[in-house]
Amino acid sequence: MSGPSTYEPKTGFTKWLDARLPIVRLGWDSFVDFPTPRNLNYWYTFGGILTVCLMIQIITGIVLAMHYVPHIDHAFASVQRIDRDVNYGWLIRSIHAVGASMFFLAVYMHIFRGLYYGSYKAPRELLWILGVVIYLLMMAAAFLGYVLPWGQMSYWGAMVITNLLGAFPLVGGPITEWLWGGFSVGNATLNRFFSLHYLIPFLIAGVVGLHIWALHVPGNNNPTGIEVKSNRDTLPFHPYYTSKDGFAIVLFMVIFAFFVFYWPDALGHSDNFIPADPLVTPALIVPEWYLLPFYAILRAVPDKLGGVLLMFGAIGILFVLPWLDTSKVRSMRYRPLARWFFGFFIVACLGLGWAGAELPDTPVPGLGAIGVDFLLLGRVLTIYYFAYFLVILPILGFVEKPSERPASIEESVLGSKSKPAPAAVPAE
C-alpha cells in the first residue's frame, strides 16, 4: 500500500536534510500522505489514543521517579509525600495511576476492535502478534508499577504473582528466588522491580515502532475487511484521520480528566493505603481490574500448575489466533454467526472479570439459589473463553454462510451506481 514517496523538500535546508537523513520524508509518508481506507470508524481511533497514553505514562513516570524512594522502609512514605508535599505531586501521581487504567481501557477497545473486524488475518498476522507482545509488556509494566507504592495489595500481589512461577516443576523454586533476590519478596525485589518498571515503557515504545511499521506495509484493515483496491478507497491520513483521531483523543481525555480530578482512587484498591505487612494477608487479594479475567482463569483450576498454565495459555492463544480463525471473510460485519459468538465472548470476558473480583465461594447474585458460585461461573466462562478460539472460530469458517459484501470500500461508503443506493448507507 505504501507507494513511491510523494514528499518534495522545498526549502534549501529540507533538501540538504533529505539527502542526508530523510526523516521528514519518513514522517510525511507515514502520517501525512499515508493512504488510509476512507471508511474507518471511531473504533479505529484507539491506536492514536494509545500512543498518547504511552507518552503520558512515560512523562509522568520520569517525574515520579525523581521523588520516589525504592526501599521497603521509605517507599510507602515517599508515595504519600508525593501526594501531599511535592508541588503538584498529587496531580502527577494521579495522572500516572489513572493513566495505567486508561491505557488498559484503550488497549481492550483496540484489541476487541481487531477481533471484530478480523484485523489479525493475513497479511496482518505479524502486526497482530506485535500487538500481543505490547499487551504482554503492558501487563508486566503495570504489575511491576503496582508493587512500587509498597502497600498491602502491592506486597501481596507481588507475592502471589511471583509464586506463580514456583508452580513449574524443578526450576520453579530457583527461578522465584532469583526473581526475589532473597527468600521472599523484599527490598531486593522492590529495587529490581523499580528498575524494570522504568525499562519496560521504552521496550514498549520500541515494539510500538515495529507495530506501526508492520501496519504501514499492508495498510489499515477497515470495517468491511475488504482490501483497498484503488485510490478512491483511501484518503490521505492528514487531515482526515489526524482530525478524527484528534477529536477522539480529546473525548478520551475528558474521561481521563474526570477520573484524575474527581475519582482518582476509584480504580485502585483501598487496602493499598495500608503499608505492606509480611505477617498479615488481606482478606481478599485482587489484582487491578484489568487483570481480573486472567485471575479468574487462574482460580478456575484446582491445580496450581494447571491454573498457571491455563492463565498463560489464555494470553498465549492470542499469538496463534491468525491461524485458528479459518474464515475467508475478515470482518464480522458479514459473518452473521460469528457476530453472536463474539458478543458472548465479550460477555464472557466481563463475567470473568467479575468472577475474579469476588471470593470463589460467594454465590452469584440471582443464581445463588441454584447453587452457582463465582468459582463455577469462572469455570464455565473459562471454558467458553478457550472454546471461542479453539472450537468456535476454527469450525465457523467452514459452516458459516457469510452475508453479501460490498464490492469495494468506496461502494460501502458512497453506495454503488449500478444498484439503487440504499437510502442511508452507514457512513462508518
Place this chain on the structure above:
Amino acid sequence: MTEAVENTGAHGQEPSRRDFIYIATGGALAVGGAFTIWPFIDQMNPAADTLALASTEVNIAELEEGQEITVIYRERPHFVRRRTAAEVEAARDVNIAALPDRDARNFNLGDGAPATDENRSAMTAEIAEGVEIEDALRASLLVTSANCTHLGCVPTEGAGDYGAWFCPCHGSHYDTSGRIRRGPAPENLSVPVMTFTSASVLRLG
C-alpha cells in the same frame, strides 16, 4: 593452477586461513558471550548478606498451651504454635495414605519422610548438649512456614475445615499439623531446621 585456487580460499574446497579465523572468532564470541552473560543473570540471585541471614531464636517458655506466635526467619514469617493435647490428638489421628501430600516437608529430616505428626512437630528438632526438654512439650510444638504453599499468602489461624489454618486467598485448608488437606495448595507447610539451645529457647536455622 591448483596452487592459485587453494590460496584464494573461500572459492576452493580446502578450508582457508580466512575460514579458520571466521570460525575461531565465532567460537570465541559464543563462549565469551556466555561467560559475559552469566554475571548479569547471577547478580539477581540472593546476595551474600541475604544468604548469611542469621538464625532466629524463639522464646518458648512464655508460650501458653493453644497459643501461637509468628516470627520472621529468613525474611519469611513462620508460625510457632504450642498445640493443645486435643489438637495433637487430632493431628495424629489421620490416615497418612489419604493425605494430598504425604511428605513431611521437614528440613530436619530430608525428603521422603512420611507426613506423620511426629515427623512434623518439634520432636524432630535437634537438642543441644545438656539441654533437657519434656517430650510432651516437644510433641506439642509445631513450627512451620507461614506462607501458603499455593501462592504464598499467610493463612488465618483457627479457621477452615480443620480448625487450624485457612488460606483466604484461594481457599486452602491446613490441619493442626500444618498439612494441606483441601484446596489448591500442593504441599504441606514446610518445617525449618530447629535446635533446642536451652530449655526455653528454640533456634530456627
